[in-house]
Amino acid sequence: METMRDRFGTVASRLLDEDPRVAVVLAEIGRDAFTDAARRHPDRLINVGIREQLLVGTAAGLSLTGMRPIVHTFAAFLVERPFEQVKLDLGHQDTGAVLVSAGASFDWPAGGQTHMSPGDVALLDTLDGWTVHVPGHPDEAETLLRHAVAAGDDKVYVRLSLQRNRLPLPVDGARFLTVREGRAGVVVAVGPMLDTVLTATEGLDVTVLYATTLRPFDTAALRRATEAAGTDVVLVEPYLAGTSTRAATEALADVPHRVLGLGVGRRELRRYGTLDEHLAAHGLDAPGLRERIGAFVGAGAVSA
Structure with missing residues (x-):
């Protein structure tokens, strides 16, 4: 099955062919996807090479000359390690x-803590002017990458992930999409969490919004949803829990209102396990989400 990263290599190579402003900057990781493009x-x-600070610095230099650099590596090496750059x-x-x-x-649990980055979006939130896209399907990743370039x-x-939804939705790089309508609360499912959220909220009388562009935060969509469904809001994000609670609170x-932020916990899990085991341990599988969302929105959220 094609992953978002597979699609990235294909699309970025095409962008090199299509747009003379585009440059791709790597730090060893991902180079095999660009063998033909490099020729x-x-x-x-x-x-x-394995020089992540130089990776970002090189991109900035290219940008100063009028290029549009696409920079790629693991999140931990792209945002956290070279954060000063x-x-x-x-x-x-x-x-x-x-x-x-x-x-x-934690797409590669065997890589350990050095290759995990649940705090990447929260870290970028300390800076001004960043757009953040979190696709949930390879087709959405292509759309959002082209939009970004x-x-x-x-x-x-x-932010690409091995987690993915079964089907893509028509994302546009700006708006949240309404996937399900209810009257007892709003659940915002971010990127690859959508399918799990829909399973977890089956039979609950809640509105489900789908978000693939988190910054800027779609304040208007959340306000419209809460007008009909009430102002109990649950955010389900595939990274650090609570990352978008401030944005939701400011919107309302x-x-x-009440806001519950669900995502990856701060406690480090020191066993490798699998991706699914990490999701379950953080309460991001369907049973874990249903328990916490149901308790937050209350028994009245069960639809007839």
């Missing part, structure tokens, strides 16, 4: 790039 575009396919080379210099990560929160010189983060600042 066609040796001047715009740059592998800096993300903050200064891109942020302080006001230069744009498209950062595309792999690995997500076309977005002028903006700073964009595209003028009305009484």
Whole structure:
């Protein structure tokens, strides 16, 4: 089955063919996906080696010359390790790039804590001006990557994952989509969490919104949903729990509301396990979500 990362390699290679402004910058990881593209575009396919600070610095330099760099490696090495360069080379210099990560929160548990990054989006939230896309399907990853590359010189983060939904939805790089309507609360399912959320909320009288662009946060969509479904809001994110609670709270600042942030817990799990075992341990499988969402929105949320 094709993964989001498989699709990324294909689409980024096509973008090199289609747009002379595009450059792809790697740090060893992912190079095999660009073997043919490197032969066609040796001047715009740059592998800096295992030097993640240089990875981001090189992207900033390319941006200053008018290029549109796509930068790729594991999330832990793309956001966390070179964070000073993300903050200064891109942020302080006001230069744009498209950062595309792999690995997500714990896609490769055998890699251990060094290859896990549940805090990547929260860390970017400390900076100004970032767009954050979290696709839930390879088709959505392609749409959002193309949107990011076309977005002028903006700073964009595209978070890829092995987790995926069964079917894509028509995402547009801006809006939340209404997937299910109810009257007893709103559940915002982020990216690859949608299918699990729909299973977990089956029979609950809640509205389900689907979010693949988290920054900027779609305030208007959340407000519209709460007008009909009430202001109990649950956010289900595939990264650090509570990452978007501030954004949801600000969206509803003028009305009484409650917000529950569900996601990856802060406690480090020190056994490798599998991806599914990590999801269950953090309560992000369908039974865990149903228990917590049901308790939050109350018994009255069960539809007839």
